[in-house]
Amino acid sequence: MVSLWQKIRRTGRVAEPPPPRERTDPPPAAAELAGSVQIRHVDAGSCNGCELEIASTFGPVYDGERYGARLVASPRHADALMVTGPVTRNMATALRRTYEAVPEPRLVIALGDCARNCGVFAGAYGVTGAVSDVVPVDVEVPGCPPPPEAIVAALRGLTGR
Amino acid sequence: MTGIVTDAAMSTTLITSVPGTGSAVTGLADPAGAAGASFVLALALCLAAALVALVLPGRIRPAAAGALTAAAGAAAVVAGVRAVAGETWSAWLPDLLPLLGVRLGLDPLGGVFLAVTGAVAVCAAIYGIGYTRHGLSGRGVQAALPLFVAAMLLVPAAASVSTFLVAWELMAIASLLLVVAEHHKRAAVGEAGLWYAVMTHLGFAVILAGLAALAAVSGGDAFDRIREATPSAAAANLIFLATFAGFASKAGIVPLHVWLPRAHPEAPSQVSALMSAAMVNMGVYGVVRVGLDLLGGGPAWWWLLVLAAGALSALYGILQAVVASDLKRLLGHSTTENMGLVLIGVGAAGFFAASGSRVLAALALVAALLHVINHAAFKTLLFLAAGSVLHATGTRDLDALGGLRERMPYTTGLFALGALAASALPPGNGFVSEWLLLQSLVNSLPEGGVAHAVTMPLAVGVIALSAGLAIATFVKAFGVGFLARPRGEGAANAHESPPTMLGGMLLAGAACVALALAPTLLLPGLARAVSGVVGGTGDPVTVAGAATLRLEGIASTISPLLIAAWLVAALVLVLALPRLFAARRARRAARLWDCGAGPMTARMEYTATSFAEPLGRVFDDVLEPESDIDVTPLKESAYLVERVRFHARVPDRIERRLYEPVLAGFAVAGRAATRLANGSVHRYLAYGFYALTGALILLAVLT
Numbered sequence: 001m002v003s004l005w006q007k008i009r010r011t012g013r014v015a016e017p018p019p020p021r022e023r024t025d026p027p028p029a030a031a032e033l034a035g036s037v038q039i040r041h042v043d044a045g046s047c048n049g050c051e052l053e054i055a056s057t058f059g060p061v062y063d064g065e066r067y068g069a070r071l072v073a074s075p076r077h078a079d080a081l082m083v084t085g086p087v088t089r090n091m092a093t094a095l096r097r098t099y100e101a102v103p104e105p106r107l108v109i110a111l112g113d114c115a116r117n118c119g120v121f122a123g124a125y126g127v128t129g130a131v132s133d134v135v136p137v138d139v140e141v142p143g144c145p146p147p148p149e150a151i152v153a154a155l156r157g158l159t160g161r
Numbered sequence: 162m163t164g165i166v167t168d169a170a171m172s173t174t175l176i177t178s179v180p181g182t183g184s185a186v187t188g189l190a191d192p193a194g195a196a197g198a199s200f201v202l203a204l205a206l207c208l209a210a211a212l213v214a215l216v217l218p219g220r221i222r223p224a225a226a227g228a229l230t231a232a233a234g235a236a237a238v239v240a241g242v243r244a245v246a247g248e249t250w251s252a253w254l255p256d257l258l259p260l261l262g263v264r265l266g267l268d269p270l271g272g273v274f275l276a277v278t279g280a281v282a283v284c285a286a287i288y289g290i291g292y293t294r295h296g297l298s299g300r301g302v303q304a305a306l307p308l309f310v311a312a313m314l315l316v317p318a319a320a321s322v323s324t325f326l327v328a329w330e331l332m333a334i335a336s337l338l339l340v341v342a343e344h345h346k347r348a349a350v351g352e353a354g355l356w357y358a359v360m361t362h363l364g365f366a367v368i369l370a371g372l373a374a375l376a377a378v379s380g381g382d383a384f385d386r387i388r389e390a391t392p393s394a395a396a397a398n399l400i401f402l403a404t405f406a407g408f409a410s411k412a413g414i415v416p417l418h419v420w421l422p423r424a425h426p427e428a429p430s431q432v433s434a435l436m437s438a439a440m441v442n443m444g445v446y447g448v449v450r451v452g453l454d455l456l457g458g459g460p461a462w463w464w465l466l467v468l469a470a471g472a473l474s475a476l477y478g479i480l481q482a483v484v485a486s487d488l489k490r491l492l493g494h495s496t497t498e499n500m501g502l503v504l505i506g507v508g509a510a511g512f513f514a515a516s517g518s519r520v521l522a523a524l525a526l527v528a529a530l531l532h533v534i535n536h537a538a539f540k541t542l543l544f545l546a547a548g549s550v551l552h553a554t555g556t557r558d559l560d561a562l563g564g565l566r567e568r569m570p571y572t573t574g575l576f577a578l579g580a581l582a583a584s585a586l587p588p589g590n591g592f593v594s595e596w597l598l599l600q601s602l603v604n605s606l607p608e609g610g611v612a613h614a615v616t617m618p619l620a621v622g623v624i625a626l627s628a629g630l631a632i633a634t635f636v637k638a639f640g641v642g643f644l645a646r647p648r649g650e651g652a653a654n655a656h657e658s659p660p661t662m663l664g665g666m667l668l669a670g671a672a673c674v675a676l677a678l679a680p681t682l683l684l685p686g687l688a689r690a691v692s693g694v695v696g697g698t699g700d701p702v703t704v705a706g707a708a709t710l711r712l713e714g715i716a717s718t719i720s721p722l723l724i725a726a727w728l729v730a731a732l733v734l735v736l737a738l739p740r741l742f743a744a745r746r747a748r749r750a751a752r753l754w755d756c757g758a759g760p761m762t763a764r765m766e767y768t769a770t771s772f773a774e775p776l777g778r779v780f781d782d783v784l785e786p787e788s789d790i791d792v793t794p795l796k797e798s799a800y801l802v803e804r805v806r807f808h809a810r811v812p813d814r815i816e817r818r819l820y821e822p823v824l825a826g827f828a829v830a831g832r833a834a835t836r837l838a839n840g841s842v843h844r845y846l847a848y849g850f851y852a853l854t855g856a857l858i859l860l861a862v863l864t
Contacts, residue, residue: 076754094757101754 015063019149021156027138029105030158033079035068037158039109040078040102044095044131045121046085049145050112054082057148057155064152068159075099080107080138080158083131086118092128099135109154110137113144120144196243196267197250199236200318203279206233207311214303223298227290227661230307234282237314241276245269245686251320258323261382266320269690270454273530274317274446277537280672281439282310285431288545288665291658292552297429302342309335309435316443321383322376326369329443333361336440339432340424353423360420364410368447371403375455387455397456401463404451412444412500413493415474416815421497422481426489426557430548431665433489437496437544438537445503445533449526453511453694461515461612468508468616472623474501477815479630480784483637484777484811486769488547488557491638492540495583498627499536503529505620506598513605514695516613521601524712526691528597531680535590538676539582542669546576549658549666550642554651559769561649562642568655573643575666580635582673585628588725590676596719597710599624604715630776637772646763678722681710770809777811786811 030037041054057064058071072078075098087095099108110131113119117130131137141154210229217225244250244267255262267275289306297303312335315328341354376382378400379390392400406417413421421441425433448467452459478497485491506529513522549572550565551557566573582589602624605617647653657663676683709720755761777786788809795801838845 074754093759097752097755097757100752101757103751104749 014060015066016061018066019152021161022153024157026157026160027107029107029138030160032105033158035159035161036079037069037107037155038072038077038079039069039082039155040072040075040080040098041082041084042091042095042098044083044085044091044115044134045088045127046112046114050084050115053145053148053151054084054111057151062148062152064155067152067156067161069155075101076103078102079105080109081135082109082111083115083135084111086114086121086124086127087129087131087134088126089128090126092134095131095134107138107158108135109139109141109158111141111151111154112146113142116140116142194243194248194250196240196248196272197252199240199243200250200265200267200275200314203233203236203240203314204311206230206236207307207314210307211304211311214307215300219298222300222303223290223293226303226307227286227293230286230289230310231283233307233310233314234279234286237279237282237310238276239279240267241272241274241279242686243267244272244275245690247689258327261321261323263324263327264321264383265315265318265324266384267318269686269693270449271317271446273534273687273690274442275314277442277534278310278313278317278439281435281537281541282313284541284545284665284669284672285434286310286665287668288434288548288662289429289431291661291665292429292431292548294659296346297342299342302339302429305335305338305342306432306435309339309432313435313439313443317446320385322372322387323382326365326372329368330365332440332443333365336428336432336436337361340428340436342429342432343427347427349423350427353420353427357420357424360410360417364407364417366407367403368407371400371407372451374403375400375451384455388457392456394460397459398463401452401456401459405448405463405467408444408447408451409470409504410444411447412441412504413474413478413497414444414470414500414504415477415497416819418474418478418497419813419816419820422485422490422493422813425493425496425544426487430489430544430551433492433548434541434544437493438540441496441500442533442537445500445507445529448504448507449694453507453514453526458511458514458695461512464508464511464515465612465616466508467504467511468620471501471504471506471508472620474498475505475623475627476501477783479627479634480780481811481813483630483634484773484784484786486559486773488550488559488562488638488642489544490557491559491634492543492547495543495631495634496536496540498631499532499540499583502595502598502624502627503532503536505529505624506532506601509598509602509605509617509620510691510695512612512616513601518605519695521605522695523688523691524597524715525601526695527684527687528594528601530687530690531597531683532591532594534683535582535594535673535676538590538669538672539579542575542579542666542673543583545662545666545669546572546579549662550576550655552658552662553655554649556649556651558649559638559642562647562652563645563649563763563766564647564652565643565655568647568652569643569657571663572658572666575663575670576643577639578670578673580639582677584632584635586632588677588721588728590673590680593677593680593710593719593721595624595628597712600712600715600717604712604717633773633776637769641767641769641772645766648763648766648768678725680721684710783814784811785814 043051056062075081079102081099081102083095099106108131110116114121115131118127121127128134139154139158141150143150206229210226210233213229214222214226247269249266249268251264251266253262253264257263286306293302309332312328312332316325316332319325319328337354337358340357341350344350344354374396375387375392378392378396379387381387381390410417425437428436452463452467475498478494478501482491482494482498485494506525510522510526510529513525547557549569550562553569554562556562582591585591585595599621602617602621605613647655709718711718753761777784786809788807791806791808792802793804795803
């Protein structure tokens with residue numbers, strides 16, 4: 001325990017200073033959330049590249065939580081779904097049900113090129129389509145994978161902070 | 162049948178002799194006292210119910226007998242309440258039994274048990290009207306039930322050893338008849354009946370020996386005479402040990418409890434309620450009456466023994482209950498636990514009295530009696546609700562129940578009420594009595610020396626642990642049994658019970674609520690009942706205002722009514738705040754969240770077995786759960802498996818270690834004895850001759 005405290009003291013603050021906020025119009029549903037967006041992440045068939053970037057978005061360096069966004073463990077607790085990967089056939093129903101389970105007002109973030117337009121997996125036999133073919137999408141984050149800065153910027157667009 | 166008719170004839174002598182022979186009846190407070198009159202009326206109504214059950218046709222028999230039994234119970238409640246209020250009554254009927262006659266008497270202590278028995282009888286009889294309509298409306302069962310109630314009413318009103326023993330045996334026989342009522346349906350009933358018959362009669366034998374010795378050393382049969390006598394210490398010790406063993410077996414105290422989890426589940430449910438809520442109390446009554454009243458206290462080690470037996474029962478009973486998956490068996494084990502808690506109170510009372518602190522003794526005994534009353538209320542409700550479940554689904558197995566909330570809403574609500582009371586949480590009624598019990602133990606002064614300092618913290622720990630496990634037990638019984646989805650055919654086709662059954666349960670539920678909100682109304686009466694036994698001066702519990710209990714000499718108060726009011730206020734606040742401040746009022750019906758994986762099935766639910774599995778692991782040194790994997794390979798190869806079967810059970814360890822060797826010994830002795838009886842008449846005649854000669858020689862030597 002003491003060594004942990006020492007480690008914390010020695011390491012100090014590693015989070016980068018927040019970049020200036022881009023002024024964008026948030027979707028109308030996001031305005032109702034008043035700066036606090038609880039996010040449920042759904043892997044609909046991703047290669048896990050986007051997952052690594054999400055992990056570092058909420059890690060100590062980019063610290064996504066300081067802008068009011070937070071990952072939660074159940075769609076019942078969530079305001080927004082963050083979907084990665086092309087929607088595979090096995091995950092299409094699960095994604096639809098997860099979307100149904102989110103209380104209103106609800107948002108969907110399609111994260112990465114695969115989620116936006118199937119990316120390199122377009123036309124593969126196991127792929128149903130992009131996320132927008134299965135559930136309505138509010139925000140898209142391009143990139144393969146999108147860098148944490150882009151994810152943070154998209155989240156700040158939703159929280160307005 | 163003829164026996165019962167003569168009983169009815171006896172009742173007429175009883176009634177006529179009460180006002181008739183002035184010398185036989187000595188009403189102390191009021192010659193034509195309402196307590197005595199209601200008591201006699203209750204007995205007469207019981208006998209009338211038995212008679213009606215014998216003569217009326219089957220169609221209207223349950224209703225008529227049930228109504229009369231319920232009326233008898235109500236009369237007994239009146240008699241008991243009046244006796245607690247201070248009215249005394251006694252009667253001597255010299256012609257009813259040969260040699261010693263029948264002596265009856267009501268005092269505040271007996272009145273408590275009389276009122277409890279009467280109240281349970283009211284609920285059980287009303288419930289029985291609906292419950293027995295199908296399959297249990299035979300003459301024997303319908304006539305045995307009122308006789309059982311009458312016997313239980315006689316036990317606390319008996320005022321002499323012979324009357325007490327006759328009533329005790331009548332109670333045992335009537336309840337045995339009721340336990341085996343359904344023996345043609347299930348083989349387990351016969352086995353349960355055998356265990357019950359053997360255990361209850363062994364208990365009767367030791368009580369008989371103890372009380373007969375007590376009467377012999379006191380030179381009289383009447384309780385008044387016994388109280389004045391002072392038996393020698395050795396005799397008192399032997400008498401107390403013998404009677405305590407007998408009474409403990411009736412109260413289901415470990416290690417004499419083995420009959421209870423067998424007989425209570427197999428009996429018809431209203432009988433289970435009567436046995437579990439009223440009959441086991443008689444064991445406690447016996448301990449208090451003989452140990453504290455007739456023998457006048459005795460040394461401290463008696464009561465440490467009682468306390469230890471109570472603590473052992475409380476823990477062992479609730480540990481067995483928490484792993485039980487049979488609903489009624491679970492309730493039976495919980496009875497063992499609660500009787501254990503009561504005996505902790507009784508033992509503490511005797512111990513305090515022996516070490517001179519009368520006020521604490523009175524407080525502990527008040528707590529014990531209050532717990533008897535509370536236990537009777539919630540156990541009646543729980544057994545009757547379990548009977549409704551059995552009636553509707555045909556099974557008692559919690560693993561095959563579930564989903565009864567939608568199909569049996571009233572039964573579910575009432576069972577929830579009973580479960581709250583049984584888990585000793587505020588605002589349930591069990592909480593008040595356990596709080597009182599804890600207060601009496603916690604505040605015992607260290608002047609009693611080492612025994613005090615060691616026992617009291619241990620007893621407090623036992624009560625706390627058993628209360629915690631009781632919560633787990635009743636969360637399991639209610640959550641697994643009634644909520645979620647049905648896991649079996651019977652539970653899926655369940656239906657709500659008829660109104661008479663609901664009425665019986667509703668009465669018991671109302672009693673639970675009343676006891677939870679206003680125990681303050683009862684406590685002065687209980688204090689009066691207790692002061693006659695431990696002889697304390699002043700009330701151990703005083704009631705300040707209408708709602709608050711204040712303890713004599715202890716800076717603790719409790720107000721059950723205020724606790725309930727605050728809880729209701731908090732609940733209303735929690736429900737109202739989101740409605741007032743919610744941004745969106747619209748509600749959306751959404752599918753149950755199943756992790757997106759497709760529909761959840763009843764097989765995914767917690768069952769009673771899986772819920773209790775972690776507790777079984779934690780307490781595996783005590784419970785010793787057994788599991789066994791049975792692999793059947795194919796004929797062609799030992800590596801190809803045809804079937805794998807997994808068995809898991811939690812056996813009663815005391816039964817296995819203590820009873821099975823004895824039973825096996827008896828079986829061996831029985832087989833060995835068959836060589837003595839080889840069928841030769843000459844040999845049998847020789848046995849008789851030698852036995853007679855031996856007896857004569859022995860007599861000649863002894864005299």
